[in-house]
Amino acid sequence: MVNQGGTRQxxxxxxxxxxxxxxxxxxxxxxxRDGYTRASIDAIAAxxxxxxxxLYNHFGDKEGLFRAVLMDSSxxxxxxxxxxxxxxxxxxxxxxxxxxxxAVEWVxxxxxxxxxxxxxxxxxxxANRLPLDVLREWQRxxxxxxxxxxxxxxxEAGRAGLLAIDEENADRATRHWALFTAGAxxxxxxxxxxxxxxxxxxxxxxxxxxxxxQLYGKxxx
Amino acid sequence: MVNQGGTRQxxxxxxxxxxxxxxxxxxxxxxxRDGYTRASIDAIAAxxxxxxxxLYNHFGDKEGLFRAVLMDSSxxxxxxxxxxxxxxxxxxxxxxxxxxxxAVEWVxxxxxxxxxxxxxxxxxxxANRLPLDVLREWQRxxxxxxxxxxxxxxxEAGRAGLLAIDEENADRATRHWALFTAGAxxxxxxxxxxxxxxxxxxxxxxxxxxxxxQLYGKxxx
DNA sequence: TAGTTATTACAACGGTCATTGTAATTTTCG
DNA sequence: CGAAAATTACAATGACCGTTGTAATAACTA
Numbered sequence: 001m002v003n004q005g006g007t008r009q010x011x012x013x014x015x016x017x018x019x020x021x022x023x024x025x026x027x028x029x030x031x032x033r034d035g036y037t038r039a040s041i042d043a044i045a046a047x048x049x050x051x052x053x054x055l056y057n058h059f060g061d062k063e064g065l066f067r068a069v070l071m072d073s074s075x076x077x078x079x080x081x082x083x084x085x086x087x088x089x090x091x092x093x094x095x096x097x098x099x100x101x102x103a104v105e106w107v108x109x110x111x112x113x114x115x116x117x118x119x120x121x122x123x124x125x126x127a128n129r130l131p132l133d134v135l136r137e138w139q140r141x142x143x144x145x146x147x148x149x150x151x152x153x154x155x156e157a158g159r160a161g162l163l164a165i166d167e168e169n170a171d172r173a174t175r176h177w178a179l180f181t182a183g184a185x186x187x188x189x190x191x192x193x194x195x196x197x198x199x200x201x202x203x204x205x206x207x208x209x210x211x212x213x214q215l216y217g218k219x220x221x
Numbered sequence: 222m223v224n225q226g227g228t229r230q231x232x233x234x235x236x237x238x239x240x241x242x243x244x245x246x247x248x249x250x251x252x253x254r255d256g257y258t259r260a261s262i263d264a265i266a267a268x269x270x271x272x273x274x275x276l277y278n279h280f281g282d283k284e285g286l287f288r289a290v291l292m293d294s295s296x297x298x299x300x301x302x303x304x305x306x307x308x309x310x311x312x313x314x315x316x317x318x319x320x321x322x323x324a325v326e327w328v329x330x331x332x333x334x335x336x337x338x339x340x341x342x343x344x345x346x347x348a349n350r351l352p353l354d355v356l357r358e359w360q361r362x363x364x365x366x367x368x369x370x371x372x373x374x375x376x377e378a379g380r381a382g383l384l385a386i387d388e389e390n391a392d393r394a395t396r397h398w399a400l401f402t403a404g405a406x407x408x409x410x411x412x413x414x415x416x417x418x419x420x421x422x423x424x425x426x427x428x429x430x431x432x433x434x435q436l437y438g439k440x441x442x
Numbered sequence: 443t444a445g446t447t448a449t450t451a452c453a454a455c456g457g458t459c460a461t462t463g464t465a466a467t468t469t470t471c472g
Numbered sequence: 473c474g475a476a477a478a479t480t481a482c483a484a485t486g487a488c489c490g491t492t493g494t495a496a497t498a499a500c501t502a
Binding site: 033035037038118121122123124125126127128129135136139143172175178179180183184186187188190191192193194207 | 254256258259339342343344345346347348349356357360364393396399400401404405407408409411412413414415428
Binding site: 015016019050051052053054057 | 447448449450451
């Protein structure tokens with residue numbers, strides 16, 4: 001038999017992992033495009049180039065598949081965002097320009113991983129029908145993990161004397177960074193439902209970084 | 222015959238308007254609860270206490286009904302939020318306390334009109350499948366109208382010397398108000414998908430208002 | 443290569459649902 | 473009241489979909 005959850009204990013034959021990942025990839029695309037309810041198992045199987053029966057053998061049922069896809073996608077995006085943070089804070093010298101560059105990529109994550117955020121919009125819409133532990137798990141390995149990494153980097157920059165951030169205000173600074181940059185864009189574009197002109201995007205991000213520096217720059221009050 | 226859109230030209234018999242509004246009310250509840258796809262016409266008709274055939278006679282098809290519901294609900298919420306602004310700015314004397322009171326009710330709107338915001342979460346999730354003009358129309362009679370009203374009140378307070386707001390920075394102040402209060406709560410609760418403890422809610426709103434006053438209070442730089 | 447195991451094609455079941463037609467019934471308006 | 477219009481109950485259609493069983497086939501491991 002096959003496990004229903006997503007993590008497998010011992011055996012793991014060669015081709016299975018490829019099939020499994022093909023299914024996850026295809027399902028991510030179809031779920032993101034069509035939503036949980038509209039996405040049909042057959043469509044997912046076709047997108048993954050796999051028999052629909054194989055899909056059931058791997059993930060038990062539609063809900064199990066959705067959970068696996070959500071977690072898989074969340075881990076991938078979190079990893080990418082953390083790598084992005086590493087890359088930018090590694091060469092962190094001038095707050096004004098470096099934070100702006102970071103912000104552009106940070107906020108651009110919604111466009112770099114469109115399928116994932118389409119997925120997130122789905123679960124937000126279906127939150128009432130989803131088990132709370134699924135939502136919490138998603139938060140844990142997704143947004144919260146990303147925030148934790150950001151918090152560490154901000155603290156590091158604070159210790160280096162580049163930002164006015166310490167243990168005292170690190171939580172708020174982390175929250176504010178997310179709010180001023182990604183949050184601002186999110187609200188203005190209705191969570192990405194409406195197109196946002198590049199100029200508006202640029203202006204929002206720039207304003208957000210300026211405000212952040214006004215609060216947490218070294219010359220700040 | 223009957224019109225498919227939602228606005229009717231000339232005739233309008235007595236009972237029709239009641240039926241129509243009963244359908245809109247029922248559909249708002251069911252669409253919000255179950256989502257566009259899962260919400261069945263029969264369930265909506267039952268909720269409204271109306272034959273499903275009548276529903277088709279009024280709104281043509283499911284999508285037409287959804288549009289009508291969205292617009293109807295948006296107008297209602299916008300009206301309520303505008304009334305809320307009127308009420309609070311009418312007795313606007315002390316920025317610190319008055320803005321806090323306003324913010325609590327302003328942000329609480331998501332809980333005062335849960336069905337509407339469930340609806341909004343649906344259209345955000347289904348944005349790819351919705352005509353762009355529907356989305357724009359929603360923005361126009363919904364969020365944008367509310368923002369416009371807020372902007373006027375902020376300007377008024379600026380003219381009265383209670384806030385450091387003028388024509389120059391009114392747009393940004395309006396955006397910041399929404400971002401610092403509702404936006405902060407929205408992000409933290411994943412658009413209302415996850416429950417937020419009252420203390421966290423209270424803290425976010427308080428922080429938001431403080432930040433707003435730091436930027437636009439009279440003693441601000 | 444032989445045996446185990448995963449995968450596939452295929453068919454079928456049971457259920458849900460949007461939509462329409464129709465004829466009877468009720469409501470409304472002049 | 474009496475005609476016109478709206479509403480209703482009812483049935484039916486056509487489509488889609490999640491899920492399962494089965495037997496044949498292919499892939500993999502030892």
